[in-house]
Each structure stands twice: as C-alpha cells, then as structure tokens.
Amino acid sequence: MNSCPFCASTLQVADIGGKDRLACTGSTCEFVHWDNPKPVTATLIPMDGGIVLVKRKFPPFIGDWCLPGGFMENSEEPEESAAREVFEETGLEVQIDKLLSAHSPGRGINVLILFYLAKPANGLMVPGDDAEDVGAFKYSELPRNICFDLHRKMVAQFFKQEVLF
Ligand SMILES: [Zn+2]
Incomplete structure (x- = not known):
C-alpha cells in the first residue's frame, strides 16, 4: 500500500501509538493503515x-x-x-x-x-x-x-x- 485509499496522497511511516505505521500525508486526511490481521x-x-x-x-x-x-x-x-x-x-x-x-x-x-x-x-x-x-x-x-x-x-x-x- 503506497497511497491513501481515501485521498490518494502518499503514505509515510509515522510513529503512532508507539509503533511505526503508514499514515496519510494529506493535510486534512487522518487515514492510518493499521494493518490489522x-x-x-x-x-x-x-x-x-x-x-x-x-x-x-x-x-x-x-x-x-x-x-x-x-x-x-x-x-x-x-x-x-x-x-x-x-x-x-x-x-x-x-x-x-x-x-x-x-x-x-x-x-x-x-x-x-x-x-x-x-x-x-x-x-x-x-x-x-x-x-x-x-x-x-x-x-x-x-x-x-x-x-x-x-x-x-x-x-x-x-x-x-x-x-x-
Ligand atoms: Zn488520505
């Protein structure tokens, strides 16, 4: 997964809740790829x-x-x-x-x-x-x-x- 499924902006690794996760870089979008099983x-x-x-x-x-x-x-x-x-x-x-x-x-x-x-x-x-x-x-x-x-x-x-x- 490279781009946000909602706004198509680039996803970037960010520390969220103490773990590295892919998060949207769009200015108003808060999508996080939680990658749940x-x-x-x-x-x-x-x-x-x-x-x-x-x-x-x-x-x-x-x-x-x-x-x-x-x-x-x-x-x-x-x-x-x-x-x-x-x-x-x-x-x-x-x-x-x-x-x-x-x-x-x-x-x-x-x-x-x-x-x-x-x-x-x-x-x-x-x-x-x-x-x-x-x-x-x-x-x-x-x-x-x-x-x-x-x-x-x-x-x-x-x-x-x-x-x-
Ligand atoms: Zn987004």
Missing part, C-alpha cells in the same frame, strides 16, 4: 480414524497438505465461513462442533487463524477447484509435507489428543 479459518475433521487434509493447488506451498480453510468473507459468521471453506475444498458438508483455539502465526504473517473442530455430515470427499487432492489420513499415513506451522501443530496435537477434542 485478517481472520482465516482452519478446520479439523476427524474421519475414518484420521484427519482430513487438502493438497494445495495454489501458492503458497503448492503440493503441500494443510487443513481445509481460508479467508473469511465480508459479513460471514466465523463458523459459516469455516463450513463454506471445507465444502469448497473437500466436498464435505460439515457440522461445526466447536472453536478449538485462535492463534496468530507471527513473523509478519498477518492473519488470525480460528481452528474449528467439525463433524462430517454429508457429501462425498472430492477435491474442490482450489485443491489438487483431498484425503483422510491416519497418523501412520500422514504426508511429510504438511505446511503452515500452526496447522502441523494442530494435527500433531489432534493425534496426541493434547487438546480435548
């Missing part, structure tokens, strides 16, 4: 003694596996968003059971990940348009290339039953 969902779906993972078709991490999920859309409820992403990527209609945890990955990855637990209700597991493949994996069958540190951690916790599922 975007919420994303990631859903754990226990199935056939394992967990459902999706093989990524698009960057980042093409070809790696991760939990089904994605960015929330405008006006969506978080659970609705989680179920929509699961359906789009796996063909499964799920019933969201509960929110397991919420985490920010840090290191400049500006998202808030909401991890949900869900039960498959209907549908056949088929990869959606933005997935190369989808499958339910038992612990011994887990792909080595699971991307996103927090996804990998949640999958590990799931199999160790470290979280009350």
Whole structure:
C-alpha cells in the first residue's frame, strides 16, 4: 500500500501509538493503515480414524497438505465461513462442533487463524477447484509435507489428543 485509499496522497511511516505505521500525508486526511490481521479459518475433521487434509493447488506451498480453510468473507459468521471453506475444498458438508483455539502465526504473517473442530455430515470427499487432492489420513499415513506451522501443530496435537477434542 503506497497511497491513501481515501485521498490518494502518499503514505509515510509515522510513529503512532508507539509503533511505526503508514499514515496519510494529506493535510486534512487522518487515514492510518493499521494493518490489522485478517481472520482465516482452519478446520479439523476427524474421519475414518484420521484427519482430513487438502493438497494445495495454489501458492503458497503448492503440493503441500494443510487443513481445509481460508479467508473469511465480508459479513460471514466465523463458523459459516469455516463450513463454506471445507465444502469448497473437500466436498464435505460439515457440522461445526466447536472453536478449538485462535492463534496468530507471527513473523509478519498477518492473519488470525480460528481452528474449528467439525463433524462430517454429508457429501462425498472430492477435491474442490482450489485443491489438487483431498484425503483422510491416519497418523501412520500422514504426508511429510504438511505446511503452515500452526496447522502441523494442530494435527500433531489432534493425534496426541493434547487438546480435548
Ligand atoms: Zn488520505
């Protein structure tokens, strides 16, 4: 982001509230780019003694596996968003059971990940348009290339039953 979305003036780094932020240089505009994290969902779906993972078709991490999920859309409820992403990527209609945890990955990855637990209700597991493949994996069958540190951690916790599922 280089220019102000309101008045198109140049944005400049300024100390606001003790942090460097991009702020508008326009004389009457007070726009500050707060750069708040975007919420994303990631859903754990226990199935056939394992967990459902999706093989990524698009960057980042093409070809790696991760939990089904994605960015929330405008006006969506978080659970609705989680179920929509699961359906789009796996063909499964799920019933969201509960929110397991919420985490920010840090290191400049500006998202808030909401991890949900869900039960498959209907549908056949088929990869959606933005997935190369989808499958339910038992612990011994887990792909080595699971991307996103927090996804990998949640999958590990799931199999160790470290979280009350
Ligand atoms: Zn402005």
